[in-house]
Amino acid sequence: MDLATIVTALDLKVCCGADKLNRKVTGGFTGDLLSDVMAHSGEGDLWITRQIHQNIIAVASLKDHAGIVLVQGSEPARDTLEKAVTEGIPILVSDRPGFETAGMIYDILKVRGG
Amino acid sequence: MLAHETTLYENQFPVEGGNFDKAGQVSSQIKAILKRMNLSNEIIRRVALVSYESEINIVSYARKGYIHIQVKPDYVLIEAIDEGDGIPDLELAMQQGWSTASQRIREMGFGAGMGLCNIKNFSDFFRISSDVGKGTQLKMVIKIDKVFDGI
Numbered sequence A: 001m002d003l004a005t006i007v008t009a010l011d012l013k014v015c016c017g018a019d020k021l022n023r024k025v026t027g028g029f030t031g032d033l034l035s036d037v038m039a040h041s042g043e044g045d046l047w048i049t050r051q052i053h054q055n056i057i058a059v060a061s062l063k064d065h066a067g068i069v070l071v072q073g074s075e076p077a078r079d080t081l082e083k084a085v086t087e088g089i090p091i092l093v094s095d096r097p098g099f100e101t102a103g104m105i106y107d108i109l110k111v112r113g114g
Numbered sequence B: 001m002l003a004h005e006t007t008l009y010e011n012q013f014p015v016e017g018g019n020f021d022k023a024g025q026v027s028s029q030i031k032a033i034l035k036r037m038n039l040s041n042e043i044i045r046r047v048a049l050v051s052y053e054s055e056i057n058i059v060s061y062a063r064k065g066y067i068h069i070q071v072k073p074d075y076v077l078i079e080a081i082d083e084g085d086g087i088p089d090l091e092l093a094m095q096q097g098w099s100t101a102s103q104r105i106r107e108m109g110f111g112a113g114m115g116l117c118n119i120k121n122f123s124d125f126f127r128i129s130s131d132v133g134k135g136t137q138l139k140m141v142i143k144i145d146k147v148f149d150g151i
Helices: A003-010 A034-040 A054-063 A076-086 A098-112 B024-035 B041-059 B103-107 B116-124
Strands: A013-018 A026-030 A045-049 A066-071 A091-092 B009-016 B062-071 B077-083 B125-131 B136-145
Touching: A003 A091, A003 A098, A013 A076, A026 A098, A034 A054, A034 B041, A034 B116, A045 A054, A045 A098, A054 A066, A054 A076, A054 B024, A054 B041, A066 B125, A076 A091, B009 B024, B009 B041, B024 B041, B024 B062, B041 B062, B041 B077, B041 B116, B041 B136, B062 B136, B116 B125
Parallel strands: A026 A045, A045 A066, A066 A091
Antiparallel strands: A013 A091, B009 B062, B062 B077, B077 B136, B125 B136
16 A cells, blocks of 8 residues: 555645655554654554654654654644655645544555555 | 674764754664664664664753664664763653653653653663762663564
């Protein structure tokens, strides 16, 4: 499953990383506690979060996430966006709440395969 | 010198206390170095986590500190040494969920009282010591040849 498919299915806004939407998504992780994300998320995960500050980029980069989905229409902070571009981490925005966003992505990955 | 004592890489990275703009930079550098050394993804993943949590602790609680890394054929040694207030009760600090983090730190998703537990869980060897009023010292070893059976 590539990022582009998920972007289209959920009508996500692509804040950065439009050139990286062919990246493969192998799973997902939902969390706002960075230590939780560090410990339990995996490589290739799409990370769904409410956090918008720049430290999420270091976490996504260290964990080799496929990208970050900000929920509830949250826009990334400007320095977050700058860092995301430098590190090559796609940032996507969902207008839906976290529960719904995660559910839809889960469905897509489960039904259509990782 | 015996072959297994050969140091493949060694370096020390300063970490600035209180500067969340730079938090994670040292760990990203360390990850990139280990990648170039062709260590397995599993080892890199664990070193990156241990280094990141240590780095965040220095940024969150200390005035300044450094992360020292040494790569040997059999293991990676990571030390995080800081100058700060230190930890009065180490047993309490090691409890999952216990934290002295400020509201500002918690709002960013740090300070959930998970960092030290993560470090312990992802290391093959972990030691913490602290001098109140002076600072805290962490020492972690990640074995390269061992199959990890933690988290």
